[in-house]
Amino acid sequence: MKRHSILLTGLLLCILNALNIQSMNAKTPVKVTEIYSENSPLITFRIILRAGSINDIKGKEGINGLTALMITNGGTQDLKYQEVVAKLYPWAANISVQPDKEITTFIGQVHRDHLEKFYKLFSDLLLNPRFDPDDFTRNKDLALSFLEKNLRGTDDENLGKEAFGISMFANHPYGTADATVQGLKATTLEDVKAYYKKTYTTGKVWIGIAGGYPKSLIERMKKDFARLPEGKFVPISLPKPEKPHGLEISFVEKPARATAISLGHPLDVTRKDKDFYALMVANSYFGEHRTFNGVLMNRLRGDRGLNYGDYSYIERFTGGTGSGSRFPNVNTPLRQQSFSIWLRPTQPENAHFAVRAAMYELQKFVDDGLTDEQFQQTRKFIANYSKLWAQTLDRRLGYKMDSEFYGTDDYITRIDKELKTLTVNDVNRAIKKHIDPANLEVAIVSDGAKALRDSMLANAPSPITYSSPVSEKILNEDKVISTLLLHINKAKSKVVPVNELFENESPGQTLERKDDEVKK
Amino acid sequence: MVKIITVFVLIALMGATLSAESPGAKDKVFPYPTRQTILDNGLKIVTIPFDSPGIISYYTVVRTGSRNEVEPGLSGFAHFFEHMMFRGTEKYSKDKYNDVLKSIGADNNAFTTDDYTAYHTLASAEALEMIIDIESDRFMNLKYSEEAFKTESGAILGEYNKNYSSPFMTIFEKLRDAAYSSHTYKHTTMGFLKDIMDMPNQYKYSLTFFDRWYRPEYCTVIVVGDVNHDKVVALAKKYYGSWKRGSYVLDVPAEPPQTEEKFVPMSWKAQTLPIISIGYRGPAFSDSKIDMPAMDVLSQVLFSQSSDLFRKLVIEDQSVEFVQGGEQDHRDPELFIITTRVKDPTNIQKVQDEIYSAIEKAKTSPVSGEQLAEIKSFLKYSYAMGLDNADAIARSITHYVAMTGDPESVNKVYSLYDSVTPEDIMMVANKYFGTSNRTVVLLTMEGAKQ
Numbered sequence: 001m002k003r004h005s006i007l008l009t010g011l012l013l014c015i016l017n018a019l020n021i022q023s024m025n026a027k028t029p030v031k032v033t034e035i036y037s038e039n040s041p042l043i044t045f046r047i048i049l050r051a052g053s054i055n056d057i058k059g060k061e062g063i064n065g066l067t068a069l070m071i072t073n074g075g076t077q078d079l080k081y082q083e084v085v086a087k088l089y090p091w092a093a094n095i096s097v098q099p100d101k102e103i104t105t106f107i108g109q110v111h112r113d114h115l116e117k118f119y120k121l122f123s124d125l126l127l128n129p130r131f132d133p134d135d136f137t138r139n140k141d142l143a144l145s146f147l148e149k150n151l152r153g154t155d156d157e158n159l160g161k162e163a164f165g166i167s168m169f170a171n172h173p174y175g176t177a178d179a180t181v182q183g184l185k186a187t188t189l190e191d192v193k194a195y196y197k198k199t200y201t202t203g204k205v206w207i208g209i210a211g212g213y214p215k216s217l218i219e220r221m222k223k224d225f226a227r228l229p230e231g232k233f234v235p236i237s238l239p240k241p242e243k244p245h246g247l248e249i250s251f252v253e254k255p256a257r258a259t260a261i262s263l264g265h266p267l268d269v270t271r272k273d274k275d276f277y278a279l280m281v282a283n284s285y286f287g288e289h290r291t292f293n294g295v296l297m298n299r300l301r302g303d304r305g306l307n308y309g310d311y312s313y314i315e316r317f318t319g320g321t322g323s324g325s326r327f328p329n330v331n332t333p334l335r336q337q338s339f340s341i342w343l344r345p346t347q348p349e350n351a352h353f354a355v356r357a358a359m360y361e362l363q364k365f366v367d368d369g370l371t372d373e374q375f376q377q378t379r380k381f382i383a384n385y386s387k388l389w390a391q392t393l394d395r396r397l398g399y400k401m402d403s404e405f406y407g408t409d410d411y412i413t414r415i416d417k418e419l420k421t422l423t424v425n426d427v428n429r430a431i432k433k434h435i436d437p438a439n440l441e442v443a444i445v446s447d448g449a450k451a452l453r454d455s456m457l458a459n460a461p462s463p464i465t466y467s468s469p470v471s472e473k474i475l476n477e478d479k480v481i482s483t484l485l486l487h488i489n490k491a492k493s494k495v496v497p498v499n500e501l502f503e504n505e506s507p508g509q510t511l512e513r514k515d516d517e518v519k520k
Numbered sequence: 521m522v523k524i525i526t527v528f529v530l531i532a533l534m535g536a537t538l539s540a541e542s543p544g545a546k547d548k549v550f551p552y553p554t555r556q557t558i559l560d561n562g563l564k565i566v567t568i569p570f571d572s573p574g575i576i577s578y579y580t581v582v583r584t585g586s587r588n589e590v591e592p593g594l595s596g597f598a599h600f601f602e603h604m605m606f607r608g609t610e611k612y613s614k615d616k617y618n619d620v621l622k623s624i625g626a627d628n629n630a631f632t633t634d635d636y637t638a639y640h641t642l643a644s645a646e647a648l649e650m651i652i653d654i655e656s657d658r659f660m661n662l663k664y665s666e667e668a669f670k671t672e673s674g675a676i677l678g679e680y681n682k683n684y685s686s687p688f689m690t691i692f693e694k695l696r697d698a699a700y701s702s703h704t705y706k707h708t709t710m711g712f713l714k715d716i717m718d719m720p721n722q723y724k725y726s727l728t729f730f731d732r733w734y735r736p737e738y739c740t741v742i743v744v745g746d747v748n749h750d751k752v753v754a755l756a757k758k759y760y761g762s763w764k765r766g767s768y769v770l771d772v773p774a775e776p777p778q779t780e781e782k783f784v785p786m787s788w789k790a791q792t793l794p795i796i797s798i799g800y801r802g803p804a805f806s807d808s809k810i811d812m813p814a815m816d817v818l819s820q821v822l823f824s825q826s827s828d829l830f831r832k833l834v835i836e837d838q839s840v841e842f843v844q845g846g847e848q849d850h851r852d853p854e855l856f857i858i859t860t861r862v863k864d865p866t867n868i869q870k871v872q873d874e875i876y877s878a879i880e881k882a883k884t885s886p887v888s889g890e891q892l893a894e895i896k897s898f899l900k901y902s903y904a905m906g907l908d909n910a911d912a913i914a915r916s917i918t919h920y921v922a923m924t925g926d927p928e929s930v931n932k933v934y935s936l937y938d939s940v941t942p943e944d945i946m947m948v949a950n951k952y953f954g955t956s957n958r959t960v961v962l963l964t965m966e967g968a969k970q
Contacts, residue, residue: 039571042908082831089826090894092901111901138838141863145793145841153791153965156685235826255789258681290629292606292618302614305674307681326627345681377622384625388642391572391909468670499791 017109028203028232030225032218033401035210040391043115044162044394045108045206046331046401047126051199052101054173059185060507062143062179065099067199069139072097074105075130077123084121095125098331101174103405105331109394112212117158118432119217123224126205129196137191144184147177147502154335156345156445159252160260163501164443165316167250168266168338170243201231210397238336241266246489249442249456251449254498258307259351259452260445263358264340267314269434271333271406277315277418279339279432284364285378287312287341290326293381296341303474304464306354307346314339322477327389330398332406339435351446352455355482360477362437369428379419386415400485422515438487457493459485522546542928549903549934552913554927555749557756559564561763562737565756566917566927567749570910576745577914578641578651580659581922583740584733585635586709587851591725593718595704596676596711599632600719601729603672604628605639607664609657614668620654632709635851636922638939642911645746649755655741656759659734666723673719680710687788688859691797691961698784699799699855699959702774735766740921745910772852775801782959789965793841794862796872799855802847802952806922807932812849814944815856815952817937819846820895821887821945822878825860829878839867845874849923855959856952866966872960882949886942899937 030083049068056064072095075081088095091114098105110118149157162177169175205228207221244265269276287294289311292302296310315337319329341362346354370378390396390412403411446452455462463482542554557565585598608614621628626643641651667838681691693708697814700706710716741760743752772793823828823845845858862871887895907913920929 040908042905052618082835085825089824090897090901092898092905109905111905113901134835138835141838142841149791150791151787154686154688157682175919257684258678268548291621291627301675301678303671305671305678307678308675309678326629344678345685346678347681377619381622381625384644387625387644388627391575391642391911393908399790417683466671467673468667470667470671490555518800 011464027226027230029408030202030222031204031206032222033208033397033404034218035306035393035397036213036215036398037210038212040211040393041112041211042393043110043112043209043211044397044490045106045122046206046397047106047108047202048206048331048401048456049104049106050204050206052099052103053176053178054101054238056183056235057191057195058505059183061176061183061197063183063187064104064199064300065178066139066143066184066187067144067195068104068106069100070131070135070192071125073139074135076124077130078124078127080130081135083130084125087117091118095122096307098329099178099333102177102334103331108183115213122222126200127224127227130188131193133189136192140184140187143179144181147179147181147184150500151177151502156183156256156258156260159254159498160262160443160445161342163250163264163445164340164441164494165263166501167248167443168264168441169241172239173236174336176336176505177502179502182504183505184409195488197229201229202226203230203232206401208397208401210393226301241336244439244441245487245492246438246444246487247440248489249444249453251453251493252443252445252498252501253449253495253497254445254447256445256447258345259348260345261343261351261355261358261442263342263355263440263442264338265436267337267434267441269314269340270335270337271403271411272408274418275430275434276314278422278426279434280415281375281378281382281419281422281427282370282431283312283314284382285370285374289313289317289320289328296358299361300343300354300357303344303470304357304424304466306350306357308344310341310343310358312339312341330395330402333402340370348446350447350464351444351452352460353464355442355444355456356462356481356486359437359486360481360484362435366431366435366437369431371423372424375424375427379422383416383419383476386412453493453495457488457490525911527913542931548931549900550907550916550930551925554917555662555857556927557749557753557879559736559756559760559945561761562765563756563760563763564740564921564925565753566740566921567741567747567752568742568913568917569742569747570745570913572745572910574645574746575910576643576648576743576747577646577910578643578655579742579914579918580635580639581740581742581918582653582733583635583738583922583925584637585633586711587634587704587772588733589704589707589711590770593715594658594725595707595715596709596719597722597725597729599709599711600673600676601726602637603632603675604664604669604726605662607662607668607672609663611652611657617654617658620650626651631951633922634705634709634854636918638918638922640914648743648747648752652755652759656763659739660760660763662730662734667827669723669726670720672692673716675915676716676719680713680716680758683710687792687795687963689794691786691795691963694784695797695799695855695959695961698782698961699778699801700775702773703852704772705775705792705850705852705854708878730937732766732768736760736763737765740915740925742917742921743792744914744917775853778957778959780956784959784961786963787968788963792963792965794865794868794965796862797961798875799854799860799959800953801957802856804851804853805849805927807924807929810936810940810944811948811951812847813936814948815847816941817892817895817940818882818945818948819856822882824895824898826894829874831923833871833874839863839871849919851923865964868962878968879949879953883946883953887945892940892942896937896940903934905918
């Protein structure tokens with residue numbers, strides 16, 4: 001009996017000690033979001049790091065993306081990069097990363113036939129990265145080449161969008177192309193290791209999984225990722241973006257066949273706000289991405305053949321431009337959004353007219369709003385169309401995690417709910433409240449930027465000619481558009497040589513000074 | 521009442537063993553049951569049930585692409601015509617057509633390739649009849665003015681402009697132009713720029729183009745998702761039944777054998793690293809001959825991320841950013857294209873030599889059984905993993921229907937992959953990778969030192 005008591009006491013002490021140790025070492029639990037689908041043979045992982053380019057270290061802009069690249073395009077403690085690639089190959093499994101401003105998403109996809117081996121490898125890359133010096137050289141070269149060669153030299157549409165983002169969020173953590181040339185050059189492998197150690201913590205890593213996985217995998221993942229250093233997620237506070245005054249135009253000078261144009265302004269509304277859904281209807285009517293529904297598309301391309309497409313957005317839109325899906329990427333959430341118009345490249349001689357035509361339609365859109373019939377049609381469209389956005393488990397998982405980021409109900413469900421109670425007055429009020437056609441950032445990528453700037457600053461007429469007769473109505477409208485007075489903020493409008501874009505942390509200021517030197 | 525002939529019924533009556541109803545099986549790479557019915561006018565209807573509650577993907581594939589552009593000066597017309605198909609009919613004007621799509625919340629678009637043009641709609645299954653109504657109407661009754669035609673040509677130029685800010689598109693254009701002398705693969709699907717500039721003057725030809733190619737015998741309707749075959753056939757009979765067959769016979773000029781290596785230097789005004797693109801004239805797609813599947817396996821041997829060349833050039837030497845190679849499926853013999861971006865211009869020749877050396881090795885060194893098994897596994901899983909939604913499945917079957925007219929080709933060709941031997945791989949390496957069968961395009965930055 002006594003012996004039992006001693007044993008019991010000893011056991012109790014052990015348990016208490018264990019509890020004590022546990023409470024002393026209690027870590028922030030790793031967050032998990034899952035969508036279980038028993039019959040799905042494809043398993044998708046979306047491991048989100050709640051850090052992005054806004055967490056970059058000053059002078060080392062791009063370190064967040066480069067560290068992520070070292071994980072997905074590098075090895076583990078046990079395996080070199082080449083060995084990782086060789087293991088993944090026969091399974092046709094994918095591992096990729098989507099570094100962004102607020103978060104960084106590691107995506108893994110595998111058939112369930114290979115899940116066990118894949119998970120071991122995927123988790124090992126994240127938890128025990130190799131950080132090999134040769135891999136670092138290769139990945140840094142890639143990151144630099146993306147800025148210096150791809151964006152500056154071979155992709156005018158994305159160049160225009162990045163230049164626009166930089167201007168709109170000047171002096172703000174969002175205001176880079178998620179890296180700078182000088183920042184990448186200054187980053188060493190030791191910097192990357194230190195960044196990893198500091199940033200990849202239990203509080204910042206967020207696991208997402210979808211498909212027909214064994215349910216025991218969830219507990220296993222929580223346990224495995226709990227081995228990361230302790231750390232809480234504390235979001236970086238963001239300043240309010242500066243509001244443009246008049247039209248503030250960045251003319252990016254580069255050799256180019258055609259002229260790419262973006263315009264817009266910061267927007268104080270996101271998916272968590274009720275007005276977002278009113279603006280969603282308004283925006284769909286005005287410029288739904290890659291459809292023929294929008295006013296912009298019909299007036300600029302449909303009536304005038306100005307370019308390939310003309311769209312508008314109430315949140316930053318990434319993806320959806322290839323021949324495949326026209327739907328946006330998931331897992332690119334931002335706490336501060338923007339309203340924007342994207343005009344795909346126009347013939348250089350029509351660029352000035354195209355900007356005016358977009359401004360003309362935007363003003364009409366804000367002044368007139370939607371009729372009840374237009375509202376009803378558009379609302380019905382979105383109610384059905386939004387259901388197509390989450391066709392795969394992978395996208396459903398992405399949307400679910402984004403909804404949690406914004407602190408709102410499931411996005412697609414919420415759209416349905418909000419649309420039901422929306423009125424045309426809500427939509428027209430939201431347009432007038434949130435869209436400001438008088439104060440916009442504009443980015444124009446052009447061969448001959450200085451001449452275009454001079455023409456635009458002088459508000460010179462920009463007549464358009466057609467290869468075939470167009471209707472009297474359009475010709476009359478063209479007369480108004482081609483002389484439309486644009487209130488351009490001359491002091492804030494500048495020519496930016498492309499080779500200096502993405503170079504430094506605050507390109508706007510540096511480049512404006514250089515442009516002034518050119519003028520002298 | 522339109523008489524329809526259901527293929528599997530007809531074949532059953534003839535006592536044949538073939539059937540147009542593929543039940544689907546887990547051991548096949550394409551595991552979903554497929555049913556096909558051919559209407560009396562030649563239009564094929566293919567349905568594939570898939571677990572996408574309330575959603576269907578509706579494709580119309582026209583086996584007409586830039587390959588059909590046989591007249592000089594009219595390249596790019598298949599693609600231009602794809603744009604014109606959105607310009608309306610008497611029953612459904614351009615705006616009315618769009619209003620219908622808007623009312624059902626459909627995702628709707630189209631694309632053109634060298635060999636085919638595909639029109640696709642993703643929407644609620646409840647909208648099936650509405651979709652068949654508007655789609656059949658534009659395929660049978662398209663009507664547009666000369667003014668609308670000319671205006672749309674501006675959008676085509678805009679599309680050319682957006683695509684050609686990338687040097688890769690320009691390189692591809694030059695490679696095709698140099699490698700081919702007679703066949704219509706000489707031009708890209710976008711067409712030559714001079715022909716695009718002349719498009720506004722070709723209204724009459726556009727009418728001829730529609731009359732020739734937008735005929736039921738060139739088309740297949742593919743519906744995937746929450747779908748009932750009999751219902752689709754009944755509706756197709758109602759809406760497409762009066763569509764008349766055409767009479768035009770395509771005669772694509774045969775390409776003579778290439779007799780000497782060709783080299784095309786190019787310069788690029790904006791920032792770029794040197795890009796080498798090497799094209800070897802390869803075989804046509806086939807679901808019965810071993811050449812094309814063996815070439816696909818060879819492309820993995822030489823250029824996949826597990827290849828020796830990738831290890832050497834990308835990982836060890838780090839002399840290139842990437843290296844890739846392969847041949848896209850085509851109805852006629854197409855180019856096997858190798859592309860690489862070289863980090864240091866002084867290494868261009870060295871990189872080229874490494875690529876040629878890897879090809880020479882593949883001609884005489886058999887691939888190990890282990891490597892071949894891994895490649896076959898990769899091909900099978902990478903295909904299967906892409907079939908995760910109705911639209912992806914419809915798009916995949918569209919491709920195989922475009923190649924051969926037969927949706928079952930996907931399973932036939934993957935059976936061929938399984939049968940590829942190391943000898944087959946050496947055979948195609950020797951047959952297609954000769955120096956005189958090669959065209960090289962080298963793009964460098966204007967004014968850059970090499």
